[in-house]
Amino acid sequence: MFARLLIANRGEIAVRIIRACHALGIAAIVVYSEADRRALHVRLADEAVFIGSAPAPESYLRIEAIIEAALRSGAQAIHPGYGFLAERAAFARACRDAGLVFVGPPPEAIEALGDKIAARRLALATGVPVASGYHGADQSEETLAREAMRIGYPLLIKASAGGGGRGMRIVQSADELSAALESARREARAAFGDDTIFLEKLLIRPRHIEVQFLADAHGNCVHLFERECSIQRRHQKIVEETPSPALTPQQREMIGEAAVRLARAAGYVNAGTAEFLYDETDGRFAFLEVNTRLQVEHPVTEAVTGVDLVQLQIAIAGGARLPFRQEDLRQRGHAIEVRLCAEDPVTFLPTGGRLTRFNLPDDIRCDTGVETGDDVTLYYDSLLAKLIVRADDRSAAISTLRSALDRCVIDGVTTNLPLLRAIAGHPAFSAGELTTDFLNVHQVTQHLPVPLPAPNEVLLAAALADVQLLASGRAATHDPWGALGPWRMLRADMPLHYRDDAGERYVRITEHDNEWRISIDGASYTVERLTAHLDHLVLRMADGRIERFGMTRDGSAWCIEWRGQRFRLVHAALDVERLGAAGHSHSRAGLEAPMPGAIARILVREGDRVAAHQPLVVLEAMKMEHIVAAPHDGIVLRVPYAVGALVAKGALLVELEEG
CATH class of the missing domain: 3.30.470.20 (ATP-grasp fold, B domain)
Known part of the structure; x- marks a missing residue:
């Protein structure tokens, strides 16, 4: 048995392995990236070693950094968990070459079975049934198209390396094959460093x-x-x-x-x-x-x-x-x-x-x-x-x-x-x-239950909480509402923009003597703030009602408890032009990133005419690709980012003029 073991992973599986090590009396050493400095697996480990910045290729996928961390910490073995390097024969071999025990199969077995094409061949040789398909060395599009016709549609494109659904595409017809091959290869290359694929007959409802x-x-x-x-x-x-x-x-x-x-x-x-x-x-x-x-x-x-x-x-x-x-x-x-x-x-x-x-x-x-x-x-x-x-x-x-x-x-x-x-x-x-x-x-x-929009009372509370936060000077420059600029309590008219589970919400707030006048979707309210702290807010409404709100700040959002229910309002950047005098303007549509990620492909240029549902940008997140498409016909006015750029959720990817 080992005295010290390094865990080359993070999150839930790292915690699971830590607990197994402690049950066996083994010291558990973990590695961590910049994004995981305060992660649970770091807090629970006996020792933690920093290995790089947040992106996995610069930290958890760096074989040499992990081997060095194990040797420097005195570990005798490395457990890879799952994901990252767990199925990389090169990693298992590097552990062996460094005199470390790899807690997993030998690299030769990983090569024989971890590669899906090699595994299919071994299964055929040992009498294990496989679905019809193509797993040949010729990866040309011409050969794959010919083999696809032989197999018959619908079929699956699958990455030979790795798993988790990455590099996998369902193809219903020959017209879809070329684009699906390109996308599957690109995703497999990003996730596993290997874009080899194979074809397999799609079984219906297995x-x-x-x-x-x-x-x-x-x-x-x-x-x-x-x-x-x-x-x-x-x-x-x-x-x-x-x-x-x-x-x-x-x-x-x-x-x-x-x-x-x-x-x-x-x-x-x-x-x-x-x-x-x-x-x-x-x-x-x-x-x-x-x-x-x-x-x-x-x-x-x-x-x-x-x-x-x-x-x-x-x-x-x-x-x-x-x-x-x-x-x-x-x-x-x-x-x-x-x-x-x-x-x-x-x-x-x-x-x-x-x-x-x-x-x-x-x-x-x-x-x-x-x-x-x-x-x-x-x-x-x-x-x-x-x-x-x-x-x-x-x-x-x-x-x-x-x-x-x-x-x-x-x-x-x-x-x-x-x-x-x-x-x-x-x-x-x-x-x-x-x-x-x-x-x-x-x-x-x-x-699924349809999310209900936050009641206007909750929006009132969020708007007044932001007023207090900004006026007190406690809004840090890195916070999303830092974009509000130098506004303070004396500004007469303040537009705010939120998102909740039901969509976009726009609020205008004006201070008048000791009262606040707030407009929400055309409805006007006058409220008096009785008590205001960072964790709770008490308001008197115009009709005399007293409303109490529990307030929790969560990065770019307020989590608000009101009348036994919980609501979450994300504070978006201001869009004064969109608000306009009447509150809205629909002449332009901004296509926003549905999640943080990296721009993998840009399929249009400024000035292009596009049709509804036409793919415009390919965003990569979690090693999977997501297509951002046009919501309607229009003309591309602006493409603010280049391929490779990292964008936040809600970032404007394409500005599109309708018509």
């Missing part, structure tokens, strides 16, 4: 089934049964469970043996996962890939087998034998995991901000990398926490999950909590009718 396996260096290999991971968004899992409600005992044994066969053929050591698509119409499985690392969803396997996979990973890396045989393992009860992410529950676009409240249930397992007060950055994966429930049967597990989700309270950052609640409460989920297009088939996002 289930996604994966098998956890463990192998030691002494020739022992077992599977720890399957996980059902069918409910996904953007080809990324958000709900996982075990056992699968679809498999028979015979199918479970068959797919488990196939996974073990693959692992043995590759000379695998440590933890890995073989993934399959399962077609219920004919009962057939098709091999997808092997993840040569720990999986995000590993806790559900731990919950039903009683095995600590991370501790076993470390023990196997230290030379230990597996402490059990295949016949010793059993599934006991049913477990479900959901991924709580910082993202919009409808568009799935990542979000960020400061967690002003982050309360999770304390009677279930919650694996998380954040706490109340932590900042959520857009530089890395959007995962905030995993909620894991276990019960004697699936019905009881679903009931426990619903209760746990209802008791989550999160403020300051938009999350997918409404989506998780909708899935857990859906009749099809209860019935076990799970497919990879679950969200689309059941139109889950279209039935």
Whole structure:
């Protein structure tokens, strides 16, 4: 066993590995970027080493910096977690060359299985069924187009390296192939440094089934049964469970043996996962890939087998034998995991901000990398926490999950909590009718609660709170409302611009003697401020009502509690021209960045005429691409940024004149 282990990761998985190390009496050393100086994994570790600036290529993907940190801190082993360098054979080899133990498979096994094309070839050689496709070395567009016609549409383009849905595109027809190839390659190159792709026949409405396996260096290999991971968004899992409600005992044994066969053929050591698509119409499985690392969803396997996979990973890396045989393992009860992410529950676009409240249930397992007060950055994966429930049967597990989700309270950052609640409460989920297009088939996002606009009283409170903040001189220059300039209490007329969950809101505020006159969407109010502090505000309305507000400042937003409800108003930059004398002007439309990111491509120039829905800019965030399209026909007036520029959420990407 090791005395000191370095964790080459961050967030939730780094915290998980820290706790496993401490349970084994191992000192846990972490690395961190500039964005993670005050992160939870840094606070919990025995030692933390700074490795670079916020972007992952300048920190968590720097192999030489991580190796140097391990050697300098006296670590004997490195655990890569998942994501970042976890499936890079070059990293595993660099660890070995430096005399460090890599807690994962040998680089030769990563090369044999981590590359999806190589894994498909090995699966064919070992008799494991695969979907029809093309995985040849010829990557020319002509060859890929010809092979696509042979395979037949619809089909999938998939990146050979990495996973997580990055570099994956669904292609419905030959007309879409060229653009999809370019986009998939670009995304794969940015995420994995390798733009090799392959083609695969798209199975219609399959289930996604994966098998956890463990192998030691002494020739022992077992599977720890399957996980059902069918409910996904953007080809990324958000709900996982075990056992699968679809498999028979015979199918479970068959797919488990196939996974073990693959692992043995590759000379695998440590933890890995073989993934399959399962077609219920004919009962057939098709091999997808092997993840040569720990999986995000590993806790559900731990919950039903009683095995600590991370501790076993470390023990196997230290030379230990597996402490059990295949016949010793059993599934006991049913477990479900959901991924709580910082993202919009409808568009799935990542979000960020400061967690002003982050309360999770304390009677279930919650694996998380954040706490109340932590900042959520857009530089890395959007995962905030995993909620894991276990019960004697699936019905009881679903009931426990619903209760746990209802008791989550999160403020300051938009999350997918409404989506998780909708899935857990859906009749099809209860019935076990799970497919990879679950969200689309059941139109889950279209039935989420519609966000209501903040009442005008809440806007009054936000406007007056901003007045107080500015007048006191406590508005720092880096804050979004620093753009308001030198305005102070004596200014006669003040326009303010907010965003809430329902859209854009515009406010005008004027001081008159001891009263404030405020105009909101054409309605006028006169209020008297009775008490004003940074944490609460008391107002007397014109009709004599006394209204009390709880106020919490959260970066560019106010989190306001009023009459038992919570509202969040983001303070946007002033747009005096748009406000105008009448309050609005619709002659120009500014296309704003839906999230912070980098400009990957600009598809138009100033003066171009564009049609409605035409792609204008490609924004890259979280190593995935997002297309910003024209909302209507028009003429491009201005493109303020160049390719490669980093932009904030709400930044004007294209100014478009309608008509």
